[in-house]
Amino acid sequence: MQLNSQVKNKTKEQISENYRLKRMLVRGLIYLILIVGAAICLLPFYSMIISSTHSNTDISNKFLLLPGDQFIENYKRLIKIVPIWRGFLNSVFLTVVGTSVTLYFSAMTAYGFSKYDFKYSKVLFSCVLATLMIPGELSIIGFFRLMGNFHMLNTYWPLILPGIANAFGTFFLKQNCDQAVSSEIIESARMDGCGELKAFHRLVLPLLKPALATFGILAFIGQWNSFMLPVITLFDNNLQPLPVMVAMTRGQFGTDYGAQYVGIVISIVPIMLLFAFLSRKIMDGVSAGALKE
Amino acid sequence: MRKTKRIKSLKKSRFGYFFIAPYFIVFLIFGLYPIIYSFYTSFSKWDGFSPPVFIGLDNYQRLFTNLEFYHSILNTLIIWIVSIVPELIIALLLALILNERFVKGKHVFRAVFYFPNIVTAITIGVLVNLMFDWQTGSINKLLMALHITDHPINWFGHSFLAQIIISAVMCWQWFGVNMLIFTAGLQSIPRTLYEAAEVDGANRFQITMNITLPLLKPVILFTVITSIIGGMQIFEVPLVAGNASGDSTQTMMVYLYNTAFTRFQYGYASSISYGMFIIILIFSIISLLVSRSRKKNTQSV
Incomplete structure (x- = not known):
């Protein structure tokens, strides 16, 4: 009952403002989950392609993010x-x-x-x-x-x-x-x-x-x-x-x-x-x- | 007139045998006969070169007293349970999220989540083996670059850690399939049910808990049952990714493979395959019974 009256006291604008904010947060979070999930699915393949272009010493010593030029040699x-x-x-x-x-x-x-x-x-x-x-x-x-x-x-x-x-x-x-x-x-x-x-x-x-x-x-x-x-x-x-x-x-x-x-x-x-x-x-x-x- | 027509169609229906004959001939030779032949082989000692020697039940006696066999059952169960629980939860969560109307790029996300599954399992195994190598693997390089750990972690050196990695890989490889199955299940739920609930003032969470999940239950049970049969036969990834960690990643299937095709004990390997079959049968029956009793409960409510 109290809650109801409180809500009623708020102006309509406030409600929709709050609601919109909350909705944006939730949606942002959901997109974040989806993007992180997609990254986990694809990164191993990215890492595989990057690693294939580096020499053995580089592969075993560095964390590689960018392509190298050793693909043909490998x-x-x-x-x-x-x-x-x-x-x-x-x-x-x-x-x-x-x-x-x-x-x-x-x-x-x-x-x-x-x-x-x-x-x-x-x-x-x-x-x-x-x-x-x-x-x-x-x-x-x-x-x-x-x-x-x-x-x-x-x-x-x-x-x-x-x-x-x-x-x-x-x-x-x-x-x-x-x-x-x-x-x-x-x-x-x-x-x-x-x-x-x-x-x-x-x-x-x-x-x-x-x-x-x-x-x-x-x-x-x-x-x-x-x-x-x-x-x-x-x-x-x-x-x-x-x-x-x-x-x-x-x-x-x-x-x-x-x-x-x-x-x-x-x-x-x-x-x-x-x-x-x-x-x-x-x-x-x-x-x-x-x-x- | 009518009679001749009937005779004619009766005559035609015998052509059915002609159409199904190749299937059954091939099935009898390449499907059924090998199963019986395996059973027959399981009573003999055979190395693949010299002629098989009949030894009665010796292989089965060896099987039931062999710790390595029990160990492989345990390994399979641990790897399966550690992978299946998060796998189904993630799959369900993503299926629910991707069923929301506001999400954009649904198809792209579904495709990306499903992609690991169509890559050859053996290739994934080799890739995992390289990435988790404790000295040269990219996972340790990444963790050290992010300062999460100072020393490289010897992933396959600890038996339980090695099992967790295999489980994680299985989970990564299979959640997309379950997500697609759940999605198909979700799409078969009529929209009107949701709309009616919305009219009654239910929020998204209530709708999910009280309408979506109960209606999705048969599909969830289906995926659990099929994943038991699949999970008991985990093979490729532990075969190539796990070797370094001793025998903690030796699943039943890997044990069978090693016994037959690296130690050439085909007779004993045949008894392993029947042992495996019985274990899979037991688990399938348990899961069927559980789903039956669940059904009864929901019906009585």
Whole structure:
């Protein structure tokens, strides 16, 4: 009551003045939090780029804020020992092929579950969902041993073929297929004498394009970042993708920090560029994927 | 006429098997069979070169009496808990802030907060290893330049400090993802609810506590459960960033990797993978039970 009367006694101007001040303070604080957070997210990458341009003595003795001129020297030492561009090309190849395979077969499986009413389809789809729950480490040793039996070690097959059975992709694309592809279109294509596989290629894949793009970006990043599988199945250093090469720099350049930093820069900058152009799509994919699960 | 049409569509529906066949063939060979094969391998002694020798339950006996295994479980749990709690709080806070109408540049902030997650974990590990190096790392250089400390801190020399660094890195790498998930959850809450509360005279804080958070609960539980499964499998960052600190950063996954691919004890490593699986299963079941009972409570209220 007292408070109420006090407030009433204040003139309207005072209230709005106080309120505005408080609001400005709160907003200022919120922006401060956001900017500090953003700095914490980006500074390590800034520090990485700066460090890659300095000599080893500078890196180990000074706190560096400005770029130096040793990048080329560091780079030269790096490529003498680690074939980093070979790793880059390996990564590009594996990611492009792996992602395409995953997208194509996930769409195929999704379409099969979405538009065909065959026996046990519900049970089989539940099996697909159940595999989402299985943690990967259960199969690692068996997978390694099996690949040895198949004589597939030190080849790219173990990194590409399993992508055909992607449970998340199948699930994600089936949801989209249910909505985006109408059964009437397929029916009318059949009337015109279009074969089933042709209908899938000509009608279904184009209709699934937006969903394929969303899932494709996620699959692309996942494949690009893959480390465990290549490191256990490939023995030849020249076959390794970029992440393994970067890990190799650590073992081979114990104290050559400059060369290691250059290796890290080469592996991070492509992802930075990709993200700069596709950030909205990538983040939409993350939240769409998570909420659908 | 109708009958022939039905027969025709029945015939077509068998094509479904054709479309799902590649998935299941590949899954059986490259997914399911290796799981069984791991189980089979866990009963033998195998170094990858000579033929495996059947040794019965010896690997499991060794596993359950091995302090190193229990140590790796403890390490994983500590690293996970120290990272997940601040991670979810920060993610929730930022999601709430970035859901406010007045904030400008929402997209840029979200993108920046999410960015650490798309960088290869192994690269982050190597970077952390360089930055936290006690003699040459930039973190110590920064702290000394700001006069926060006079002597370089030996980050990976103390076992608990090393775990905290790994946790901090995990937190840094993953809060953005959870923030995006929370944001999606927040955006699915109808605006009309907020407007009704505003009409009733609730302030921002009350609205957040009484409307937003309760409605967001399922999403929060979802992130907790998925992060258990992910957190139990922490691998890349501790693998390359932690080695210097003895074994305090040896998580279950790193232990499995080291046993198999640096000590070549594949049989024993297989039993570790099944041990890990059981631990993850237990934690998933606990979290499911907790979320169920929570649901019941809220329903009865």
